Amino acid sequence: MALTTGQHSWWRPLAGTALVLMATAVMTVMLASGTEIAGELANRPLDSEGTATWGDIGDTALALLSIAFAIPAVLLAAHCVQHRPMGTVSSVESRLRWRWLAICLALALPLVLFTVAVQALMPAPAGKSGDLAWAGTPAFLTGLATVWLLVPFQAAAEEYAFRGWLLQAVGAWCRSPWMAITPQALLFATAHGWGTVWGFTDLVVFGVVTGWLTIRTGGLEAAIALHILNNLVSMSIATAFAGAFASDDTAADMDWAAVAIDVPMVLLYATAVLWVTRRRERANGTDVPGGPNTSPPPPTPQTAAASRPTGYMDPAAEA
Template sequence: MPNPLCAERLPYHRLALASARHRWWRPLAGTLFIVGGWLLALILLASAADSWGTRQGYPKDHDGFVVFGPVTGTALDLLYVVLAIPLVLLAVRWIGRRPVGTASSVTGRLRGRWLGLCLLVALPVFAAVNAATLLLPADDTPAPGWAGWHVFLPALAMLLILVPLQAAAEEYVFRGWLTQAIGGFFPSPWIAVVPQAVLFAAAHGWGTPWGFADLVVFGLAAGWLTVRTGGLEAAIGLHVINNLIAFGLGAAVVDGLKTDETAADAPWQWVAVDIVAIAAYVAVVLWFAARRCHPLARTATVPAPLSTTPLPPRYVAPMQSPAPVLPSPHAAPAAPACPGRSR
């Protein structure tokens, strides 16, 4: 049982150890639960969608699958990914035996203001990236035309609802569960960050070596931000804005949402610009994190376990007066209060 008088500080990637009931097998069992539960939920949702589409008279492709159209089909693809969020939270609570909020940050919750700031930082950075890609040399493929407001607006409404959930789901799986599962075995943050970045890139398929490298860099940057800022907010902000702009541009052109291409298929010119944008986002977010008036929590304080050394028979602890707590001569001065902010 935990000792309330003793405590230790754990960074985000080590929060699997925050539970007094942590055992080495819990991260492995939780990973199997998430993968198996997601595959089962995927099959059930896909079967239900296929049955409904057949009854509604939607056409089928040469493999016998219902073709819902670009907007509905994209919505289903995003929903398949969103299914992972409740599975991760259940694995944290039921198998990890710790509060579900520890999957979000070291504070035990998703920090809304910090997430909003990260979204505001990512928006101009990735808008500039996509504008810069228009200046890259184009191939001989004719540019697609404007899809029209009657196509774009319904698609945009769907994307604004589902893309943030889809991006958050991938963050909770890779930068959340996997990072903390590996961090339960190894104290080094890089050992926890690198494997999830490679798995994240592999989950998007193999297109070009440049596209795969870009996804690895994205995963490394998001993972490092998660550890440095103590939560998923910076990674979610990066992922949400990146995907919203990419999907939004696809919805704006004719048949843009029909394409099967992902970031894994990106050419080297686009990857070079994207890596610069990722680096700029990381630098700005860390700058804001270091200069916040109220410091951003990077570790969680958790009770340390009691000593298991048995006491001698009939042992009585001597009465001792508590030692005075003296200020350290090297202690940093207290930070000034922020004007206009409640403490």
């Protein structure tokens, strides 16, 4: 059941979505304008579209930063349109639960590393060269610093936009968790562009699984952890090779072999998270990881409707 701590009217999710898009666009335009002015002053070369370029690493940093703007945009919409605490986008505890995030990171790390290692041992896809040249120590260290600084914000921003705002916005209109999960998963895959059917399928699976984990665990931490490590590990490896950042390939361009490795990893991660969640529920006497050690008294319908944010739904509501 979708419950909210703020004011709910049918139009608020629509108005909030418009504000998220508009605020993100405004901040992105401001960033682009600033970099263009700086490029003119620094006499930077122009790319094929006539805009200033800062090299592969610099342009990648700007792209990551522009995506990260979705975080303040989502929080602003929750506060200004729905009149609810910003933290309710993060979890049912109205904050990002850092200990639970650390546990999810620990669960995801070995699975992501194993998946990347297996994919690295596979032959290069047809039409793509397997020859990679060392980027050089200065470029590698600069790229690594850029990735480690910005990728966590970029990955978290996508989770706040899709598994946070969109899932909760649709969840405000319907009782079924799957009605809230499906649209954001499809939009998440679409936002990465159309590459291959396999890549699109992989992104939809990722969106569905992380959407379900968000509802089941009552927050974004499990989705953020997997997304951050997926991007961080792959992009950290890419910094070692010359020209890797210049590629336009994304997860949408995955072939069937890569998907056959990635999807089981995502499902195995979800299984591990749900197993730990159930253990923590039994230990804490609560239905939310990280909650108090004793169960609270049963809420009345009025207090229940004021205790959980929009979109974090009870999986048993359909039963």
